[in-house]
Amino acid sequence: MNTLAQERRKAEFDVESMKVVWAGSMEQLHLSQRMAHLVANDPVFRKDFRVTQSRPDLFKNTLRKAAHAWKLVQTLRLTEEEATKMRNYIDEPAYTDLHWGMFIPSIKGQGTEVQQQKWLPLAYKQAILGCYAQTELGHGSNVQGLETTATFDPSTDEFIMNTPVLTATKWWPGALGKVATHAVVYARLLTDGKDYGVHAFIVQIRSLEDHQPLPGVIVGDIGVKFGNGGYNTMDNGFLRFNNVRFPRDQMLMRLASVTKEGKYVQSDVPRQLGYGAMVYVRKSIVMDASNYLSRAVTIATRYSAVRRQFGAQGDKPEIQVIDYMTQQSRLFPLLATAYAYRFLGVWMAWLYSDVMARLEKNDFSTLPEVHACTAGLKSITTSTTSDAIEECRKLCGGHGYLCASGLPELYAGYVPACTYEGDNVVLLLQVARFLMKTLSLLGAGKKPAGTAAYLGNVRQLATQNCQVIKGADWLNPTTLQHAFEARSARLAVNCATQIAEASNQEAGFTELSMELVDAARAHCELIVVTRFMEALKRELPGREVKSQLQVLCNIYALSLITARTGDFLVTGYLSHEQIDLAKAKLRDLFRQVRPNAVALVDAFDHSDYYLGSTLGRYDGNVYTNLYNDALKDPMNQSPVTEGYEEFIRPVIKQQLQLSRSKI
Amino acid sequence: MNTLAQERRKAEFDVESMKVVWAGSMEQLHLSQRMAHLVANDPVFRKDFRVTQSRPDLFKNTLRKAAHAWKLVQTLRLTEEEATKMRNYIDEPAYTDLHWGMFIPSIKGQGTEVQQQKWLPLAYKQAILGCYAQTELGHGSNVQGLETTATFDPSTDEFIMNTPVLTATKWWPGALGKVATHAVVYARLLTDGKDYGVHAFIVQIRSLEDHQPLPGVIVGDIGVKFGNGGYNTMDNGFLRFNNVRFPRDQMLMRLASVTKEGKYVQSDVPRQLGYGAMVYVRKSIVMDASNYLSRAVTIATRYSAVRRQFGAQGDKPEIQVIDYMTQQSRLFPLLATAYAYRFLGVWMAWLYSDVMARLEKNDFSTLPEVHACTAGLKSITTSTTSDAIEECRKLCGGHGYLCASGLPELYAGYVPACTYEGDNVVLLLQVARFLMKTLSLLGAGKKPAGTAAYLGNVRQLATQNCQVIKGADWLNPTTLQHAFEARSARLAVNCATQIAEASNQEAGFTELSMELVDAARAHCELIVVTRFMEALKRELPGREVKSQLQVLCNIYALSLITARTGDFLVTGYLSHEQIDLAKAKLRDLFRQVRPNAVALVDAFDHSDYYLGSTLGRYDGNVYTNLYNDALKDPMNQSPVTEGYEEFIRPVIKQQLQLSRSKI
Numbered sequence A, B: 001m002n003t004l005a006q007e008r009r010k011a012e013f014d015v016e017s018m019k020v021v022w023a024g025s026m027e028q029l030h031l032s033q034r035m036a037h038l039v040a041n042d043p044v045f046r047k048d049f050r051v052t053q054s055r056p057d058l059f060k061n062t063l064r065k066a067a068h069a070w071k072l073v074q075t076l077r078l079t080e081e082e083a084t085k086m087r088n089y090i091d092e093p094a095y096t097d098l099h100w101g102m103f104i105p106s107i108k109g110q111g112t113e114v115q116q117q118k119w120l121p122l123a124y125k126q127a128i129l130g131c132y133a134q135t136e137l138g139h140g141s142n143v144q145g146l147e148t149t150a151t152f153d154p155s156t157d158e159f160i161m162n163t164p165v166l167t168a169t170k171w172w173p174g175a176l177g178k179v180a181t182h183a184v185v186y187a188r189l190l191t192d193g194k195d196y197g198v199h200a201f202i203v204q205i206r207s208l209e210d211h212q213p214l215p216g217v218i219v220g221d222i223g224v225k226f227g228n229g230g231y232n233t234m235d236n237g238f239l240r241f242n243n244v245r246f247p248r249d250q251m252l253m254r255l256a257s258v259t260k261e262g263k264y265v266q267s268d269v270p271r272q273l274g275y276g277a278m279v280y281v282r283k284s285i286v287m288d289a290s291n292y293l294s295r296a297v298t299i300a301t302r303y304s305a306v307r308r309q310f311g312a313q314g315d316k317p318e319i320q321v322i323d324y325m326t327q328q329s330r331l332f333p334l335l336a337t338a339y340a341y342r343f344l345g346v347w348m349a350w351l352y353s354d355v356m357a358r359l360e361k362n363d364f365s366t367l368p369e370v371h372a373c374t375a376g377l378k379s380i381t382t383s384t385t386s387d388a389i390e391e392c393r394k395l396c397g398g399h400g401y402l403c404a405s406g407l408p409e410l411y412a413g414y415v416p417a418c419t420y421e422g423d424n425v426v427l428l429l430q431v432a433r434f435l436m437k438t439l440s441l442l443g444a445g446k447k448p449a450g451t452a453a454y455l456g457n458v459r460q461l462a463t464q465n466c467q468v469i470k471g472a473d474w475l476n477p478t479t480l481q482h483a484f485e486a487r488s489a490r491l492a493v494n495c496a497t498q499i500a501e502a503s504n505q506e507a508g509f510t511e512l513s514m515e516l517v518d519a520a521r522a523h524c525e526l527i528v529v530t531r532f533m534e535a536l537k538r539e540l541p542g543r544e545v546k547s548q549l550q551v552l553c554n555i556y557a558l559s560l561i562t563a564r565t566g567d568f569l570v571t572g573y574l575s576h577e578q579i580d581l582a583k584a585k586l587r588d589l590f591r592q593v594r595p596n597a598v599a600l601v602d603a604f605d606h607s608d609y610y611l612g613s614t615l616g617r618y619d620g621n622v623y624t625n626l627y628n629d630a631l632k633d634p635m636n637q638s639p640v641t642e643g644y645e646e647f648i649r650p651v652i653k654q655q656l657q658l659s660r661s662k663i
C-alpha cells in the first residue's frame, strides 16, 4: 500500500493545470522544470552532505558550485532568466546572489550612463565580482547613521576612504568576506569642508591578480551563522579602510556628483527613481516567501499523510496524523498562505511595472502608498513564512528535528529575511506612519488611492458591523473584504484618535507603537486577502482548479479572522456567534481540502532534490530512507566511536586518573 | 562611557537579594555560583569553538568533557545535587543526561528491590552506561503502538528481543547511538501466546570489554540535528534486535512480572506510583524553561541597552533600542515570563512532594488533576520559551543571527523540548479531556480540587463580567485572577456545550480539538498567573525586591490579556475600553521596569561563560569582541580563501574550461 499514491487518487482537481497556475504560465513551468532538472541531475550540485561538512569545506564547495554554474550558463548559453532560476534551484546562498542581485542593480540604478558602460560589461562577464557593503557594526536600520567616510581630495582628484571608528567597520555584506573583488560601499561623503551624508562608491578591495586584499583594506569573514548549512555557504564579511584612495569617478553619480574642484552637485534626475528597484526587490522577497513556504508545506503535508499515530482498530491501520483536526488547523492555513503569497507576488510584479511606467512620466503620486504597502508586505510575508517553516517542522514531530527532514536548514537559511532588507518591526512602523498620515489628510479632502483607497470609506467602515448570520455568509467575498477593511480602518482610527489626544504627536506615536504595528499588520493582511480574491476573478483553466483555490482563499481569510479574533471583536465588528460560525465554516473547508491536500502540494512541483527532505519525498518512502541515510552518516563509520579508548573505557573501567590534574 | 554600568546605577532594588529569590535560597545561590565557577574556569569545558567543529570532533569533545566531569565529581566528592548542577553548567546535551536522568530513574521506578540492588550500584559508579529506548521509527506519541517484541522462552528462562519490522527500529534515544552499554527498552511482552502490551526491559547492547555491539544488536547514530552544536553533542541513536536473548529477571518487574513458566502476573504495587516520576520530570522541564528563557532575555536585554539606533540629536548619542516601545513590548513580557516560570517551578517542586506524600498513603485522588496540570504546564512553558528565544534573537537585529550571539544555538538546543516528553499539542489535548471530564462531573456534584477548583464556580464565572473601570483596577490581584478564571471557564464551557450538541461525544471532541487546545492553554496560563501572585504573598526580603516582582507579575498577566484579547472579548467578559486601559497600564509598567531591566537580568546571575554570547556580555563590550572573535575564525586563517585558485580565479580570468564535462 503506497499511501501517497492513494492520496493522489483522491484529488478532485487537475494537478497539471494547477502547476501552471502556480508557475504563472506554461512557459514558466517548463523553464522551472528544465532548470530544476539540470541542477538535480548534476553531481556537482549534490547537497545532501551539506550538514556534515565543516564550514571551510562547505564554503569551498559553494565556490565550486558557483564556478560550475557559471560554466553551465556559458556552455548552454542560458538567458539571464534561466541563469537566475538555475541559481535558485542550486539552493544555497552564494556570492553570486549579491553580485547579480545587489552589485549590478546598484550600478544600474545609481551609476551614470558612462559609469554603467565602464562597469557593467566587467560585471556581466564576472571579470570583477561585487558585493553590497552598506551595514556596519554600529548601524544597520539607521542607514543615515553610517560612519565610514569618503573624503574628497581635490589635489589628486580622488576620494580617500576611511573607517574612523570600530563601529564603522562594514559588517554583514554577503560575498565580501572571501570573494568579492569590488564593493559598492556606502559612506559619508565629505567634501568642501562639509558632510553631505551617505552616498555610494565603487571600491576595489582585492587584487585581480592574486586576490590579496589591496593595501589599506582589512577584510574577512564574520563567522558562523544560524544552522549547519544555511547561510554558512555565504561569506558575510567585515571590511575596514585605512586611507584607501580611488578616483573621483568611482562615486556613483547618477543622483549627485562631486566636481573636480570638490563641489557637491545634485543632478536633476529625480531621487524617486530608486523606488522602482525597491519595489522589485520586495516583489522578489514575497515570491521567495511563497517558495520557501510551499517547500515547508510540501514536506509537512506529505509526511502528515504518511505518518500514522493512534487509533488502530482491528485490521485497520492507525490514523494518518493529517486526519487530526489540530494538525489540519495548523497545516492547511499555511498551505493556503503559500498560494496567497504566490498571487500577491504576481500582483507585485504588476505593481512594479506600474510604478516604473509612472516614474517614466515623472508621476510620483503613488509612491508613498506603494512604498508603505511593499514595506509592510515584505514584513508580514517573511515573518509569517519563518514562523510557518518552524510550525511545519513541529508538525513532523520528533523526526522534523533531524536535518534529514530538510526543515531545520530551510528555517535557518530563511529566517534572516525577517531582518535584512529592513527589520520587520521597523518596516511596520513605516506602514503605520503612512496610515496615520493618510487618515490625517482625509480631513483636508485628500482621497487615498491604491491599496489605501478603502480608508476613504472610513466612516462607513467604522460604523457598519458584520452582516454574517449563517455559516455560508462567510464565503461571500464582499463580506470578507468588508471585514478586513473594517478591522484595519478601525484599528488605524483608534490609533489616530489616541495619538490626537497626546500632548505631542510624535510622543503619541511612540507611545502607541505596538498598537500601530497591529494596525499596520491588519492593513497588510487586507491587501493579501484582497489580491487573492481578485486573482480568482480571472479565468483559471483546468478541472476544478478555481474551486480548489476558492477553498484555499476562504481558508486563508477565515483562518486570519479566527487567529486574530481580538482585532475584530475589540471594535464590536463581530459577535461571539459570528466567530463561532467562522470557526465551524473553517472546519468545513478543512474537510474539503483534506482529500486534495497532497495534490495541492504536488502542484508546487518541487523535486525531491530541491526539497532535500526524507520526510517530504514524493514516494512517501520515509522510514526506509531515514534508516538507510543514517547508516551512511560519518558518525557510523565504525561501530566503536572515536574517543572510546580515551574517554569511555576509563569511565566504565573505573580507571580515570583521579587527581586534580587535567585529563 | 560604559552603558551597562550606567544602567546598573539606575536600578531601584537590591540585585543581590533578587539573586537569592531567583536561586531559591542563599544556599542554592552559593551552590550555583560554585559550580558555575568550577566549569567556567576549566579549559576542558571550553565551548566557544563549538560551532566550528565537525560533528565527530564535537562529539568526541563531549565525551572528553563527560569523563572530565566525572573525574571532578569523584575528586571533589561532589554530592548528587552538585554534580547535577555542574552538568547543567557544562551546557551541552550529553549521554550523562540520559544515564542519570532517565536510565537510573527508570530502574528506581520500575525495578523491584532486588533489581535495584543489582543494577543501581553499577549505574551509580558508571560501570555501565544506560539510555532510555522507548521511541521507534514508527511510534513516538503512541507508546502503546510500539512494535519491538520481547517474547518469553520458558525453555531457557529468557526473553528474546526482536525488531520485527523496520518501523520497530528504536529511533531517537539519546546516548544510544555511540555510548550506552545498556538500555531500558520498551517492548511488547509476548508470553503464553498472548500480547501483554508494552513493558520495560534492561538490555545490554554493547560489550563491556571492547564496546562492540553485542551479537544481534544493530546500533548507531541517527544523524545531524538542528543547529551546529545544539543537540549534535548527543548521540541520539537507532537500535535493532535480531533474536537477542537475556535472562527473565531483566524485565523490570515492579508492576508486573513473568513467572518462569511464562505466566504474566500483575503485582499489587499500584500502577499510579509512576506518576510521581512524571511530575518530577515535568517540574524539571519547567525549571529548565525558566533557565533557558532567562538566558535569552539576559542577552537581548543587555544588547538592547548597548545597541543604539536612530535619533541622535546634536551631541546626544542615538537612542538605546531598549527605549523603543516596540522593543519593550516584545522584551519585557518575556523577562516577566522568565520570573513567572521560576515561581511556577518552585510550586511544582511542592506539588511533587505533595503527590509523593499522597502516594505513600495510597491517596490517588489528586492524580488526574496533577497529571493534567503538569502536562499542560510542560506544553505551554516549552512552547513559549522556544518562541521567546527566537524573539530575543530577532530583538538583536542582524547580529542576533551570528552564532556569536549565543542565541541560534540556544534555540536549536532548546526547541526539541516542545516534542520530547510529549508532543505539546498532544499534551494540551490531554488537558482538554480533563477539563471536559471535570465539567461533566460537576452535574453529579463532584467538586473539582487543586488547580481546577475554580471550575466549581463556573456559573458565577460565566456571568460576572470584569469590574475594571480605571487603569489602576488592573493591578488588583483579585481582578486579574477573576479575569483568567473567567476566560478559562468560559472557553471550556463553550467547548463542552458544543460537544454536547454533537451526535457523538468523541466526534464532537475531535471536531472541536482546536478550540479545546485554546481552552487548555487558558487553563494553564491561569495556573501560572496564580502561582506568581501566590508567591508574592510570601515575605521576600531585600530592598524593593517584592515591588519589582509585583511589577513583573502584573506585566505577565496584562501582557497575556492583551495578547489574547480574543479569548477575553469573545465571551463579552471584557469591553473595548477595558482592553485599552490594560494596554495603557501595561505601558506604564514597562516604564517602571525600564530603569531596572538590566539589573533584573543581572539577578539571574548568569556568567559570561554560561551565556556564551558576545552580545550578552556583562561588560557590554560588544563590538570589540565581535570583531576580535571574527579575526580568529577558521575562515580567516589566510587572506586568500581556499578554493581561490580552482574556483574563483578561473571565473575572473575567463579561464573556465567551457565544455560539458564536469569541472
Ligand SMILES: Cc1cc2nc3c(=O)[nH]c(=O)nc-3n(C[C@H](O)[C@H](O)[C@H](O)COP(=O)(O)OP(=O)(O)OC[C@H]3O[C@@H](n4cnc5c(N)ncnc54)[C@H](O)[C@@H]3O)c2cc1C
Binding pocket: A098, A132, A133, A134, A135, A138, A139, A140, A141, A142, A171, A172, A173, A174, A231, A236, A416, A419, A420, A421, A422, A423, A425, A426, A429, B307, B309, B310, B321, B324, B326, B327, B394, B395, B396, B397, B398, B399, B401
Ligand atoms: C544574513 C544577513 C545578510 C545580510 N546581508 C547584507 C548585505 O549583503 N549588505 C549589507 O549592507 N547588509 C547586510 N545585512 C545587514 C542587514 O541589512 C541588517 O542587519 C538589517 O538592516 C537590520 O539592521 P540591524 O542589524 O542594525 O538591526 P537593529 O536596527 O540594530 O535592530 C535591533 C532591534 O532594534 C529595533 N529597532 C531599531 N530601530 C528601531 C526604531 N526606530 N523603532 C523601533 N525599533 C527599532 C529593531 O526592531 C530590532 O528589534 C545582512 C544581514 C543578515 C542577517
Ligand SMILES: Cc1cc2nc3c(=O)[nH]c(=O)nc-3n(C[C@H](O)[C@H](O)[C@H](O)COP(=O)(O)OP(=O)(O)OC[C@H]3O[C@@H](n4cnc5c(N)ncnc54)[C@H](O)[C@@H]3O)c2cc1C
Binding pocket: A307, A309, A310, A321, A324, A326, A327, A394, A395, A396, A397, A398, A399, A401, B098, B132, B133, B134, B135, B138, B139, B140, B141, B142, B171, B172, B173, B174, B231, B236, B416, B419, B420, B421, B422, B423, B425, B426, B429
Ligand atoms: C532531541 C530529542 C531527543 C529524544 N530523546 C529520546 C530518548 O532519549 N528516548 C526516547 O525513547 N525517545 C526520545 N525522543 C523521541 C520523542 O519522545 C518523540 O519524538 C516524541 O514523543 C514525539 O513523538 P513523535 O516523534 O512520534 O511525534 P508524532 O506523534 O509522530 O507527531 C507528529 C504530529 O502528529 C500530531 N499528533 C500525533 N498524535 C496526535 C493525536 N492523537 N491528536 C492530534 N495530533 C496528534 C502531533 O501533534 C504532531 O504534530 C527524542 C526526541 C527528540 C527530538
Ligand SMILES: [Ca+2]
Binding pocket: A051, A052, A053, A054, A055, A228, B051, B052, B053, B054, B055, B228
Ligand atoms: Ca557544522
